[in-house]
Amino acid sequence: MPLFGRKRKDEPEFVAEPPAPLAEPPQVDENGLRSMADHRDYLLSQVEELPPFGQQLLDAVGLSLCEDIVTTISLPGFDNSAMDGYAVMAEDVAAASEDRPVTLPVVGEVAAGQAAQHPLSPGTAMKIMTGAPLPEQADAVVPYENTDRGADDVRVFEPSDRGRHIRRTGEDVSAGELVLAAGDRLDARRIGLLAAIGKDKVLVRPRPRVVVLATGSELVDPGLDLPSEQHIYDSNSFLLAAAAKAAGAQVFRVGLVGDDPDQVRQVISDQLIRADLLLTSGGVSQGDHDVVKQVMPELGSCDFAAVAMQPGKPQGFGLIGDDRTPMIMVPGNPVSAFVSFETFVRPVIRKLMGVTPYTRPVLRCRAAKAIHGSFGRMNFARGVVSVDADGGYQVELAGGHGSHLIGDLSRANALVIIPREVEEIPAGHEVDVWLLDDDQ
Ligand SMILES: Nc1nc2c(c(=O)[nH]1)N[C@H]1C(S)=C(S)[C@@H](COP(=O)(O)OP(=O)(O)OC[C@H]3O[C@@H](n4cnc5c(N)ncnc54)[C@H](O)[C@@H]3O)O[C@H]1N2
Numbered sequence: 001m002p003l004f005g006r007k008r009k010d011e012p013e014f015v016a017e018p019p020a021p022l023a024e025p026p027q028v029d030e031n032g033l034r035s036m037a038d039h040r041d042y043l044l045s046q047v048e049e050l051p052p053f054g055q056q057l058l059d060a061v062g063l064s065l066c067e068d069i070v071t072t073i074s075l076p077g078f079d080n081s082a083m084d085g086y087a088v089m090a091e092d093v094a095a096a097s098e099d100r101p102v103t104l105p106v107v108g109e110v111a112a113g114q115a116a117q118h119p120l121s122p123g124t125a126m127k128i129m130t131g132a133p134l135p136e137q138a139d140a141v142v143p144y145e146n147t148d149r150g151a152d153d154v155r156v157f158e159p160s161d162r163g164r165h166i167r168r169t170g171e172d173v174s175a176g177e178l179v180l181a182a183g184d185r186l187d188a189r190r191i192g193l194l195a196a197i198g199k200d201k202v203l204v205r206p207r208p209r210v211v212v213l214a215t216g217s218e219l220v221d222p223g224l225d226l227p228s229e230q231h232i233y234d235s236n237s238f239l240l241a242a243a244a245k246a247a248g249a250q251v252f253r254v255g256l257v258g259d260d261p262d263q264v265r266q267v268i269s270d271q272l273i274r275a276d277l278l279l280t281s282g283g284v285s286q287g288d289h290d291v292v293k294q295v296m297p298e299l300g301s302c303d304f305a306a307v308a309m310q311p312g313k314p315q316g317f318g319l320i321g322d323d324r325t326p327m328i329m330v331p332g333n334p335v336s337a338f339v340s341f342e343t344f345v346r347p348v349i350r351k352l353m354g355v356t357p358y359t360r361p362v363l364r365c366r367a368a369k370a371i372h373g374s375f376g377r378m379n380f381a382r383g384v385v386s387v388d389a390d391g392g393y394q395v396e397l398a399g400g401h402g403s404h405l406i407g408d409l410s411r412a413n414a415l416v417i418i419p420r421e422v423e424e425i426p427a428g429h430e431v432d433v434w435l436l437d438d439d440q
Pocket residue numbers: 214215216218219232233234235236237281282283284285286287290311312313314330331332333334336403
């Protein structure tokens with residue numbers, strides 16, 4: 001059908017292909033609930049690592065390497081001095097002492113970046129700076145501190161054994177050696193090594209582009225006046241955008257969309273072009289205005305589930321548009337949105353980035369006071385982990401269990417994981433936590 005103009009009577013009606021269905025979702029329990037781990041693994045099975053991309057070193061910090069790196073140069077690249085001092089032959093200074101110094105003529109000087117003018121002759125010394133190549137025949141360095149720092153002749157007060165203060169070719173890394181492997185995550189130390197072997201670009205998985213938006217007609221952008229007492233500021237799109245950024249994503253915060261199906265349809269469709277992952281908050285439970293749940297199945301294949309966790313029970317997932325862009329729809333309560341981020345979104349971002357492990361390491365902690373769970377649902381309580389008098393980790397709650405308590409959430413540094421079959425962790429017992437401030 002032409003884009004403009006009237007449809008001819010004989011022209012067949014355009015019928016959109018129904019989106020391919022999602023893979024079979026996991027089983028639910030007798031209460032219709034899916035386990036947190038099943039839901040997370042299901043989402044992970046539905047997304048693929050992003051294809052590799054060449055990046056400059058500093059743009060690759062935190063990213064996962066997609067190639068093996070074999071160095072073509074050795075480190076050090078040549079025998080060189082570890083100290084400012086004099087290159088000598090060890091046997092010439094073997095008898096040196098404070099009382100009976102050895103005096104040697106100084107026959108030249110070599111600084112870092114230069115080459116020695118000539119080999120060292122027996123019975124002579126050559127001034128040498130840290131990092132400068134060792135003159136041929138020299139086999140030890142005497143640091144300035146063990147000499148009188150003489151210019152024409154130098155008095156040496158201490159012996160330097162063969163090899164002393166010399167950094168040997170290839171003692172750190174040898175040419176031809178595999179220094180980093182595909183799958184390694186690039187941190188500052190590895191970036192330093194890549195630079196040291198002369199690499200300026202590497203093949204890595206890029207930062208996923210995560211588009212974040214919040215739905216709800218009650219929401220107002222921070223910085224504006226609230227139009228009425230019934231309005232609230234949008235915290236979730238900022239919370240989720242900040243968390244996605246900390247997880248390594250490149251984030252586009254689109255901001256607010258009202259509970260209007262046309263608007264949601266339009267904004268999501270417009271954003272697909274720049275998204276590796278769409279992330280929305282709100283509109284996924286049972287409410288009359290839960291518009292995300294209503295609209296998204298028109299734009300892709302979706303799965304809405306009740307997960308056996310508290311907070312974060314209502315969850316949505318979809319593969320949206322022609323490119324089947326993954327979309328995670330988290331619930332609107334701010335703490336639910338955050339816990340959903342930790343349990344589902346962060347692992348998915350890490351999978352897109354090819355960074356393992358996808359989940360946070362679990363730390364065992366002593367409960368300073370009793371912590372009650374939510375029997376039948378895995379509870380992610382907000383906790384404060386500290387070091388107790390015995391040097392062990394202890395945890396206590398940062399506040400209440402309500403999924404609206406963003407003030408309490410801001411005081412927490414951990415999520416305390418209380419299994420679904422546990423009603424209470426008594427004081428003094430051990431419990432699992434995720435530390436939130438470590439990007440492991
Ligand atoms: N009849 C039922 N009602 C609810 C159920 C249920 O199973 N049956 N589940 C509850 C649970 S659990 C959750 S969690 C919430 C999730 O609801 P929605 O995802 O539909 O979220 P909304 O209704 O849009 O909002 C919930 C709550 O959060 C506030 N909110 C929303 N977006 C933001 C934002 N960007 N910044 C700050 N605060 C936000 C919103 O004003 C509501 O107070 O549903 C329960 N209900």
